Amino acid sequence: MHAAPDPIVAIATAPGRGAVGIVRVSGRGLLPLARALTGRTPAPRHASYGAFMDADGSPIDHGLALYFPAPQSYTGDDVLELQAHGGPVVLQLLLARCLQAATQIEPASGQALLPRLRLARPGEFTERAFLNDKLDLAQAEAVMDLIDASTEQAARSASRSLAGDFSREIERLTDGLIQLRMLIEATLDFPEEEIDVLSAHDVRGQLLKLQQTLRDVQARARQGALLREGIQVVIAGQPNAGKSSLLNALAGAELAIVTPIAGTTRDVVRQTIQIEGVPLHVLDTAGLRAAGDAVEQIGIERAWQHIEQADAVLWLHDLTRQHDADYAAGEQHIAEGLATRSAAGVPLLHLWNKHDAAPDAAVPEGGIALSARTGEGLDALRQRLLQLVGWQGGAGEGLFIARERHLQALARAAAHLEAAGDHLAGAAPMLDLLAEELRLAQNALGEITGQFSADDLLGVIFARFCIGK
Template structure:
């Protein structure tokens, strides 16, 4: 543990701005003296006490509730003091300053400061201490931030499920099974003449198979959880006046983008996040793709291509009302060629045939090989539900939210690493005359990758990145 982790810390624990209630939180060892100095009385553990908060001169700053949680039965595992006052930013700053001042003040009974070294908390430091003091594991700590940042109800419920330990329990079960297999393999290394029979009798191959099957199930749920957290970035692309801005407005249910008959109205990206069955979908409207002499429009078109290159999926919008025009088809073909050149093959392109209301009975256009397609009207809303279903399909959404826990991209990457090491372990075990030292090493690496998810095996750099994304008072 770094030296700073032993410092007592204080911070405003509620969001900036005005509110009915604001909280100042202090965490450290032996806070009883500070609580007495701040509140003028002894606080009973885990019992709210209504009292005035006074400055050093005895003048009331505010009146509110004080709660004292002696460690280890607290959020951080240390002593925690919370002062709940009215939520004005000036009041809370005065209370925070008073806490720091009282911590440095000398206790007449001991001649020492009430709480030496009390300082402002860094982002995420309260939750970091909860992790370091074994109150939560790393996946649960991340779930706290995900619960705060959740943009949909499904994401919030899934984050809550991870916070209660649903994801961690599955990781621990995998790790325990992996440790059992490792012990079995490593125990045979000292008995080279009997090792193969011993592993066969212990069904090492069956244990490894069960591990791979369980891992696949966990990976599936983790991918769904990562999708709930991260969402999918969808870019609407196509020629000017194909109805891109109208489609954005229709999907969002609001007039976000300006719609006019004038080609080139959209000059820059317009983005809105919607949700489809709880999955966040970040929809980006872009400038119409064409050759232009207008400098501003050219910049917008360049930005459109940048957005397309970073997309998880592209909606290629076609205008049915102009489909009979040879020039329009040629320009669409040029965009098609550019998409094929600039987009990775893993990024799906969905053909969207717009303005079916303008061309009643329009013949369905054949989709490109392996591509999804939908006919719709951005103006009337016809076909929008079909498009929403296709977006969920290309995103890979399969599970109902009730069965999913929140997960992050790093969790999915770690699980993929575990999968690779288990596959290498299986190859070693199936080989003629397997090298058991290599098999044991692959199992060890798989265990390390699993342990990195919950923080039992992680670097200080990783912890710094994770907790720096938290708010100050958390």
């Protein structure tokens, strides 16, 4: 267990007014501070009601004090929580009182109650929980993912990661790698028994099993990443194709202005919706065309930028104008733009809008006929979107939340296992290179839980937390 460098304090509830607000302190030897603030010695893990006193003995507020002695606390150090009324001024007064009381001289020792008590940095409470082995790194990240969850499915998946589901999968893979490494290292120590050891312990079979298990974890992690990050979907098309109407229909609200005037949408309109618990960040963009005034051209260029960064693009066609020559030229202009820009690799879904106004119009194979006005085709669109980004329906209940860095670490581990298989193949296996690839694969997995992690990585991760957590 790592010793905390100094005690920290912060307001642990969100800014603004609320029924309850919490000031949290973490460090060692917090009982003298608790007595100075409350006039009593709180019993461990019991809520006690009373006054929180200012320096002159007058009450700042009345509320609950909870004391969690180390190591049975969130951070692994002593933790003191003061639950007061959730007014910003009250909480600031309590915070200032904690810092002031910490400098008081304790009569018994002649020393300050808590020398060096300071304001906590963002994420520092959870960082201490990680450093004191209360949470691994994947669980610590899941704390913030649970707070930031934008859908019920994402919240449930983050809760599974916080409970250790993802970490246990990584541990299971790591244990298998360690067992395999032990066999290879033993074989290197006794080279005369090389072939017997490899065949007797089915090293190839064990490696193949590890690779399959890793592929399964990767598939679930990719699903978890979709739940966390969501899908960036851009609606593109010519002016008056119905892009804003489609955004409104998907969102179920009048978010974007809809008029018959071409070029009404000048800038991006954003809305987050969800399909089967997967967040979709839908962007309605300016109509794409070669002409237009200077302001509209800025909007069009921004539309292309968002298209290039999208996870999926919905190209909205107008069934009522498909035989118009000018409209056909505009479609060709968009097709050329999609082919020549870096948007060429972005998944594209063709939508044929205004089917209610042109029910007999032919819809090309692979496209979806819809009406943003009546809602026709919206259910089919939602399902195709999920398929387009690789969402596996019905898998949500067993998913854990995952981040991009987790996916990258899993991909590196998979590449090292693939290289290990190459070194094992053939009549004369290269066991020293095989052992090195297994070691690198284990290190990549260790980065996920924090077993192998650089200090700068920890700084980046915890700096994104809120203060007080």
